[in-house]
Amino acid sequence: xxxxxxxxxxxxxxxxxxxxxxxxxxxxxxxxxxxxxxxxxxxxxxxxxxxxxxxxxxxxxxxxxxxxxxxxxxxxxxxxxxxxxxxxxxxxxxxxxxxxxxxxxxxxxxxxxxxxxxxxxxxxxxxxxxxxxxxxxxxxxxxxxxxxxxxxxxxxxxxxxxxxxxxxxxxxxxxxxxxxxxxxxxxxxxxxxxxxxxxxxxxxxxxxxxxxxxxxxxxxxxxx
Amino acid sequence: xxxxxxxxxxxxxxxxxxxxxxxxxxxxxxxxxxxxxxxxxxxxxxxxxxxxxxxxxxxxxxxxxxxxxxxxxxxxxxxxxxxxxxxxxxxxxxxxxxxxxxxxxxxxxxxxxxxxxxxxxxxxxxxxxxxxxxxxxxxxxxxxxxxxxxxxxxxxxxxxxxxxxxxxxxxxxxxxxxxxxxxxxxxxxxxxxxxxxxxxxxxxxxxxxxxxxxxxxxxxxxxxxxxxxxxxxxxxxxxxxxxxxxxxxxxxxxxxxxxxxxxxxxxxxxxxxxxxxxxxxxxxxxxxxx
Numbered sequence: 353x354x355x356x357x358x359x360x361x362x363x364x365x366x367x368x369x370x371x372x373x374x375x376x377x378x379x380x381x382x383x384x385x386x387x388x389x390x391x392x393x394x395x396x397x398x399x400x401x402x403x404x405x406x407x408x409x410x411x412x413x414x415x416x417x418x419x420x421x422x423x424x425x426x427x428x429x430x431x432x433x434x435x436x437x438x439x440x441x442x443x444x445x446x447x448x449x450x451x452x453x454x455x456x457x458x459x460x461x462x463x464x465x466x467x468x469x470x471x472x473x474x475x476x477x478x479x480x481x482x483x484x485x486x487x488x489x490x491x492x493x494x495x496x497x498x499x500x501x502x503x504x505x506x507x508x509x510x511x512x513x514x515x516x517x518x519x520x521x522x523x524x525x526x527x528x529x530x531x532x533x534x535x536x537x538x539x540x541x542x543x544x545x546x547x548x549x550x551x552x553x554x555x556x557x558x559x560x561x562x563x564x565x566x567x568x569x570x571x572x573x574x575x576x
Numbered sequence: 577x578x579x580x581x582x583x584x585x586x587x588x589x590x591x592x593x594x595x596x597x598x599x600x601x602x603x604x605x606x607x608x609x610x611x612x613x614x615x616x617x618x619x620x621x622x623x624x625x626x627x628x629x630x631x632x633x634x635x636x637x638x639x640x641x642x643x644x645x646x647x648x649x650x651x652x653x654x655x656x657x658x659x660x661x662x663x664x665x666x667x668x669x670x671x672x673x674x675x676x677x678x679x680x681x682x683x684x685x686x687x688x689x690x691x692x693x694x695x696x697x698x699x700x701x702x703x704x705x706x707x708x709x710x711x712x713x714x715x716x717x718x719x720x721x722x723x724x725x726x727x728x729x730x731x732x733x734x735x736x737x738x739x740x741x742x743x744x745x746x747x748x749x750x751x752x753x754x755x756x757x758x759x760x761x762x763x764x765x766x767x768x769x770x771x772x773x774x775x776x777x778x779x780x781x782x783x784x785x786x787x788x789x790x791x792x793x794x795x796x797x798x799x800x801x802x803x804x805x806x807x808x809x810x811x812x813x814x815x816x817x818x819x820x821x822x823x824x825x826x827x828x829x830x831x832x833x834x835x836x837x838x839x840x841x842x843x844x845x846x847x848x849x850x851x852x853x854x855x856x857x858x859x860x861x862x863x864x865x866x
Contacts, residue, residue: 357865358865389866403866404865405863406864408866491817494763528822
């Protein structure tokens with residue numbers, strides 16, 4: 353569901369998964385804290401969605417219940433692939449039932465499995481899901497994906513910092529008014545989900561801008 | 577008359593023609609009562625398209641283009657096309673409003689037909705102060721099918737001059753675009769052009785393929801120009817967001833390099849900034865989507 357939605361980017365690094373989202377401008381009287389973009393499904397899995405907020409709420413609730421039910425029954429936390437498959441199956445059911453309409457959301461689901469391998473999956477309203485190394489959903493997903501295709505290299509994701517910068521750079525391609533409209537969440541292996549504060553995001557944005565300027569200076573020197 | 581299997585008699589339609597008695601009955605039913613006439617006249621008055629002068633707010637006696645000579649007429653229909661002209665064209669020169677069209681139909685948010693709010697949809701006409709034969713129309717209101725002919729008459733007149741060039745900009749939802757490709761793979765938003773026979777300049781984008789058609793006021797204007805042999809081109813932007821949207825407005829940018837708009841646009845970076853401001857002031861804080 354790409355209409356009217358804000359950008360979300362997911363990147364799977366070697367030791368880190370990154371979810372970056374475009375912050376929606378909130379009405380003056382609205383409590384910003386209640387506008388949720390990145391949701392935890394369990395301690396080790398989280399997701400960002402693009403599309404109808406109400407539909408996402410229903411899907412997330414069902415997924416959270418399924419995560420706990422799985423833990424109780426099997427005594428193991430869900431794998432990222434399992435919960436993605438559950439969400440995708442749920443979405444598919446609604447494309448094949450009478451009197452129901454499909455869930456109008458695309459989701460990026462990230463996390464680490466027990467074996468320590470980072471995962472990134474994307475689902476769409478039809479109920480298909482695929483694993484990705486890096487992907488974007490939202491209004492300008494195509495532009496962001498093209499940027500990721502050009503810039504996602506093994507070097508780019510070798511270090512955690514580089515993976516975070518790649519996510520921010522990808523969002524800056526389409527987000528207006530820069531860093532203050534970006535929210536970031538990361539998860540490192542065996543560590544809990546970390547949400548970046550606005551200041552931390554700004555630091556990265558400043559670093560990216562410096563690197564850009566230096567690269568441009570080098571280019572102009574070479575041409576001279 | 578015919579009998580069915582169960583013995584009931586039903587009135588079968590007669591292909592030889594209706595009987596005389598039946599005709600008289602039908603005519604009585606069709607005959608208009610004075611009340612019907614009154615209602616019809618009231619409705620016609622309510623739906624009348626009025627072209628008003630800017631200063632005096634009185635109706636123009638003749639059509640707009642009969643009153644003012646015109647060599648170039650750019651018409652923007654729909655809020656994205658209007659935003660494009662506002663940011664890129666109207667901010668690059670001094671434009672003077674010469675009049676506006678007032679009309680009411682069921683699409684209007686108010687039932688008051690006389691005092692249409694100025695913050696609602698509007699239809700304004702402007703000319704360039706430095707070259708008064710260059711006209712611009714910004715129409716963000718919906719002109720219903722029965723009002724389109726009136727609009728054309730009030731703007732172009734019954735015998736328009738042929739030595740002018742018309743450019744129309746409008747948007748349509750991408751789901752209306754008929755193509756063999758899947759809509760998911762279309763590079764939305766994208767531009768298509770449709771021109772009249774007398775328009776000889778090249779378009780800045782591919783032409784609209786069959787079986788796609790143009791609808792509403794843009795179609796009415798283009799048909800009018802084709803009939804009267806006026807060179808006209810329509811640039812149609814297929815988009816997946818019909819409300820005011822930055823990406824959709826920017827999809828019109830290739831038109832800036834065409835002869836229609838050349839010379840009218842001076843400072844593109846500044847226009848882009850103005851467009852961004854326009855977007856932020858108009859942003860509706862919708863909580864439906866995230």
